[in-house]
Amino acid sequence: MKTKFFISLISLLLLAACNPAQKPETAQMPKGNMVAIALDISGSISQSAKNDQTAFLCAQLKKELTDSASTEIYTSRIFKGQSMNNLKKIVFAPELAVVENPDDEQNESDKMLTEVNRKQQIAAVKKKVIKNVLAELFTPAEKAQRSSILEYLPLLAELRKNTPDKPMVAYILSDMVECSDNYRNMIAKAPQSDSEAVAFAKQDLGRLRVDYFLKKDALHDVKILVLLPPASGSQQLISPFLQTYWHEVFSGLGAVDFHIIR
Numbered sequence: 001m002k003t004k005f006f007i008s009l010i011s012l013l014l015l016a017a018c019n020p021a022q023k024p025e026t027a028q029m030p031k032g033n034m035v036a037i038a039l040d041i042s043g044s045i046s047q048s049a050k051n052d053q054t055a056f057l058c059a060q061l062k063k064e065l066t067d068s069a070s071t072e073i074y075t076s077r078i079f080k081g082q083s084m085n086n087l088k089k090i091v092f093a094p095e096l097a098v099v100e101n102p103d104d105e106q107n108e109s110d111k112m113l114t115e116v117n118r119k120q121q122i123a124a125v126k127k128k129v130i131k132n133v134l135a136e137l138f139t140p141a142e143k144a145q146r147s148s149i150l151e152y153l154p155l156l157a158e159l160r161k162n163t164p165d166k167p168m169v170a171y172i173l174s175d176m177v178e179c180s181d182n183y184r185n186m187i188a189k190a191p192q193s194d195s196e197a198v199a200f201a202k203q204d205l206g207r208l209r210v211d212y213f214l215k216k217d218a219l220h221d222v223k224i225l226v227l228l229p230p231a232s233g234s235q236q237l238i239s240p241f242l243q244t245y246w247h248e249v250f251s252g253l254g255a256v257d258f259h260i261i262r
C-alpha cells in the first residue's frame with residue numbers, strides 16, 4: 001500500500017511540474033501617442049496671432065488627449081541652433097487619474113457615480129496638461145530674428161527614432177517662410193513655380209541629410225499639421241509654390257500627411 005501511495009504521489013508531482021499554473025493576464029493601457037508642437041517665434045509672427053494659436057491648440061489637444069491612452073507632448077520654439085535640450089516633455093497619463101474600480105457589491109447607481117468621478121478626474125488632469133503646454137510655448141514671449149524651420153526637423157527625426165512605433169502628429173505654428181543663415185532665405189528668394197519649389201526642396205533635403213545624418217524615412221508615419229498666423233499680409237503665406245516646397249520636404253523624410261490650416 002505504501003508503495004502504491006508513493007507512486008501516486010510522485011505521479012501527481014510530475015503532472016503538476018509538466019502543467020504549471022498559468023499567471024492571469026493583467027490589463028494594460030493601449031499603446032500611447034506622441035505629439036510634437038513647435039512655435040515659430042521669429043519677428044514675422046505678430047503678437048495678435050497668439051489668441052488664434054492658443055484657441056487652435058486647445059481644440060486640437062482636447063482631441064489628441066483621449067481617456068484610453070497616455071500621450072507624450074514635446075514642445076519647442078523654432079530658432080537657430082536648436083537641440084534636444086530645447087524640447088520640453090509633458091505627459092498626459094489618464095491611468096493615474098482612475099478612481100478605484102467598482103466591485104461586484106456596488107449597485108448600478110454606485111457604479112455610474114464611480115465612472116462619473118473617474119471622468120471628472122481625467123478631465124481635470126487634461127485641463128492642467130493643456131495649461132502647462134500653453135505656458136511652455138507662450139511664456140516668456142521672446143522673439144527670434146530668423147525662422148529656422150528646417151533646423152527643427154532633425155529634432156522631430158530624433159523623437160521618431162526614439163519611439164518609432166508610437167502614433168505621432170507634429171503641429172507647427174508658423175508662416176513657414178524659411179529664413180535661416182545655414183539654409184534657405186525665402187524672404188530674399190521664394191520659389192516662383194512648382195518645379196523651382198521641388199528643386200529647392202531637394203537641395204535643402206540633401207544638405208539636411210548630410211548635416212544631420214537623416215535617413216529618407218526619418219519622419220516615417222508622422223502627420224504634419226501647420227497653422228498659419230492670421231492677417232500677416234505676406235503673399236508667401238498663400239503661395240501654392242511654398243506649399244509644394246514643404247510637401248516635398250516632409251514627404252522626402254517619410255511623413256505620411258501634410259496639411260496647412262489658414
